[in-house]
Amino acid sequence: MLTLSRESLVALDSLPRWHAGHKNQKDHRKSQGTWKMKFKTMLVVTVATTLLAACGGGGGGDSVASSSLPTSPVVNVGPPVSTLAGAGTTGFVDGVGVAAKFYSPQGVAVDSKGNVFVADGGTIRKITPAGVVSIFAGSTRGFADGVGTDAKFAGPSDVAVDSSDNVFVADDDAIRKITPAGVVSTFAGTGTSGYVDGVGVNARFSGPQGLAVDRSGNVFVADRFNGAIRKITPAGVVSTLAGSNQNGFVNGVGAAAIFSSPFDVAVDSSGNVFVADIGNSVIRKITPAGVVSTFAGAVTATTGFANGSGTAASFSSPASVAVDSSDNVFVADTSNHAIRKITPAGIVSTIAGTGTSGYVDGVGVNARFKSPYGIAVDSSGNVFVADTFNYAIRTITP
DSSP states (O other): OOOOOGGGGGOOOOOOOOOOOOOOOHHHHHOOOOOOOOOOOOOOOOOOOOOOOEEEEGGOOOOOOOOOGGOOOOOOOSSSSEEEESSSSSBBBEEEEEGGBBEEEEEEEEEETSOOEEEEEEEEEEEEEEEEEEEOOOOOOOOBOOEEGSSSOEEOOOOOOOTOOOOEEEEEEEEEEEEETOOEEEEEEOBBBOBBOOOOOOOBBBSSSEEEETTTTOEEEEEGGTTTTEEEOOOEEEEEEEEEEEHHHHSSSSOOOOSSSSSEEEEEETSEEEEETTTEEEEEEETOOEEEEEEEEESSSSSSOOOOOOGGGOOOSSEEEOOOOOOOOEEGGGGGGGEEOOOTTEEEEEEEEEEEEOBOOOGGGGGOSSSSEEEOOOOOOOOEEEEEGTTEEEOOOO
């Protein structure tokens, strides 16, 4: 079993990480800063060579200059990748398209009108379909309910949108809610870490990292440092769907299952919850009854980058998942700098990126990402990627 160390996870200002010097969660939360992850790189190269030879009399031969040999370009396989907003450099500037700048874009979500919401630093940014970037809510870091920029967030890491276009935010140790009018309230938790099921502010979380909302308005939370997947009903009742405040890798039912830093969640049309289990570099599946299994990837001594079926495939620190209308699961395979796709049958393929980091728009494997940390899919099948260390929001069109 592979258990990924905290040191191998990228930690942004809003994403502190644990290390051995931290005696408890309180010490961990005091440790902030900018961290870098070592990334494995893999290169996919297609080379074709045609050898030409001409034989002459007396054993002599005519040489062929290398410039006359045909070349084989990289085949354009996959959907086109473009940049919706951001320009490859960090900053915090509202504007249109590449004129805008992001500080540390992580989670992304899309509403019914095609607006993209981004958890960026201490704010929630909004990008219209035309690429106009503005601040939707938040300003300086803190913890305060309010309207628009009067509200404060401590460290938003992910966003999710319900059928009424309310935006839910994983914020430090609480789940916040923003109405379409920009009114921010605290939906569950208080900003104080813990592990308690309950109603609204009586519940406790510890580093909730990822969010998803199902068709009935239930909110699912990847409660990272509690190693659990939590469920919040529309009435604010918090319960534990799976996991039990342990770190490891065990399939099972409910509290008998164990995760390693669950980072994000997504829900399909049948109510199955998919988990980006970043510490184990696998994608887990939880049925509505709480039965946990491994959907794709395998826990081995090393991470990898392989397409295939189910456990024959491999990932490297997958940080985010999203589900489309056909129940395909899209994965931000962070340390492989790629976007992967898993069919409902469990077949894994790579739709963009190759395992090599960079910043290139292009088609499929010709595109490059740098540690993508967030992913979302709209009703038309467009995939939006928070390309974190390129400080940009990318679009993959179907």
